[in-house]
Amino acid sequence: MPFTAKKGSFKFLLLMLSVMVLGGLFAACGDDDDDEGGQGATNTTEQAGGITSTEMEVFSWWTGGGEAKGLEAMIAIWERDYPNVEFNNAAVAGGAGSNAKAVLAQRLAANDPPDSFQGHAGAELSDYIKAGQIQALNQYYDEWGLNDVFPQDLIDQITVDGKVYSVPVNIHRANVLWYNPAILTEAGIAAPPKTMDEFFAAMDKVKAKGKTALSLGEQWTVKHLMETVMIAELGADGWADLWTKAGDWKSANVTKALDTFKKVMTYVNSDYASLTWQDAAKQVVDGKAAFNIMGDWAEGYFLELGKKANVDYGWAASPGTAGIYDWLSDSFTLATGAPHEDAALAWLKLCGSKEGQDAFNPAKGSIPARKDADVNKYGVYLKSAMDDWKTATLAGSLAHGVVANNAWSTDIDGALGLFLQNKDVAKFQTALATAHATHTA
Numbered sequence: 001m002p003f004t005a006k007k008g009s010f011k012f013l014l015l016m017l018s019v020m021v022l023g024g025l026f027a028a029c030g031d032d033d034d035d036e037g038g039q040g041a042t043n044t045t046e047q048a049g050g051i052t053s054t055e056m057e058v059f060s061w062w063t064g065g066g067e068a069k070g071l072e073a074m075i076a077i078w079e080r081d082y083p084n085v086e087f088n089n090a091a092v093a094g095g096a097g098s099n100a101k102a103v104l105a106q107r108l109a110a111n112d113p114p115d116s117f118q119g120h121a122g123a124e125l126s127d128y129i130k131a132g133q134i135q136a137l138n139q140y141y142d143e144w145g146l147n148d149v150f151p152q153d154l155i156d157q158i159t160v161d162g163k164v165y166s167v168p169v170n171i172h173r174a175n176v177l178w179y180n181p182a183i184l185t186e187a188g189i190a191a192p193p194k195t196m197d198e199f200f201a202a203m204d205k206v207k208a209k210g211k212t213a214l215s216l217g218e219q220w221t222v223k224h225l226m227e228t229v230m231i232a233e234l235g236a237d238g239w240a241d242l243w244t245k246a247g248d249w250k251s252a253n254v255t256k257a258l259d260t261f262k263k264v265m266t267y268v269n270s271d272y273a274s275l276t277w278q279d280a281a282k283q284v285v286d287g288k289a290a291f292n293i294m295g296d297w298a299e300g301y302f303l304e305l306g307k308k309a310n311v312d313y314g315w316a317a318s319p320g321t322a323g324i325y326d327w328l329s330d331s332f333t334l335a336t337g338a339p340h341e342d343a344a345l346a347w348l349k350l351c352g353s354k355e356g357q358d359a360f361n362p363a364k365g366s367i368p369a370r371k372d373a374d375v376n377k378y379g380v381y382l383k384s385a386m387d388d389w390k391t392a393t394l395a396g397s398l399a400h401g402v403v404a405n406n407a408w409s410t411d412i413d414g415a416l417g418l419f420l421q422n423k424d425v426a427k428f429q430t431a432l433a434t435a436h437a438t439h440t441a
């Protein structure tokens, strides 16, 4: 696993101590809120699971395109089990949390946290931990029997100094090449490309047929694409190195990877900046584009559109990444000062449960984080992903919070934005090396 928390340093210890103190203060504030919240009458009435809160707010960025469907499946279980505790779905639209994270940051800064919010396992979660914005859940991991059901590698990504801070609902694969089988046949492409050279050759053939070779969307999807190209060029180990202090962003290998990425960008639709990930992915199943590189949430969307696996769409590891799982995991947290902590805990229990995960993931297009899921509930793509996960080499996602924290990722966004204007690889590489130096200092 590439993620390394800088545990153990004195500075970090101090930070954690202040986090604990602040955490206690905020938790106390949260309790007060509840008492003064005008819910006095209902608060005294015990409901299912001993919950006295009458509502609970969950924050995510799952508002449509297959993503909302997975969330709705869990909300349906919530409403069955806790009919008197209103589920307040505070999702903010925008793939990969492109808008949600800013809204969340504002709310957390204003001490107005949702009860539970989505956070990616890895560096992104460590931001919230270091800022004291989320609470440790060890006691509940014990109570709910979660320690044995998640892969240890995954638990490590959500743990700092022995404290585990979130409940993962899934594992996504980012490096998936989705393709339109009919377009490949029409263009004389016998099999999905396995290497970058094969990819360019295949895209030339598609272009010659007058179709979009590679559909792409707004900037976070460009970063996602760049990540898969860099992993192809550098390998999982070379990629992992970049996120360590010793990582060499100025190397010739990185130059070559960025050159390849620049070339890939010559095959995409010119209006990419104005398309969502759903718009771009849809071009494949609509027969407008041959390829799209996107996480497997795209499959949840294709299924929601009524499309059929291996008919309307096929898949392969993105070129050059066979055997690598560019992974990420959505997890839910207990906010420090959560106004409805009792209900939030019931939500987290549901997130970690077999029933919850087996309802959520088949619709979301992700494999369950739990190791004991009911495989029969999953479609042909997800069954293949479950098999791949067992044997793959892992590479952590940049675009989805595993290898870089929010601040580093934002600096990379800035550099990428300029590169998309000037196409200057040397300047881009220098800016990326500067970001590395800044965030590993």
Ligand code: GAL
Pocket (backbone or CB within 6 Å): 061, 062, 067, 094, 095, 096, 097, 120, 172, 277, 295, 297, 328, 329, 330, 399, 400
């Ligand atoms: C990722 C998230 C996925 C999916 C995707 C597109 O960051 O982990 O669950 O929602 O964004 O929005």
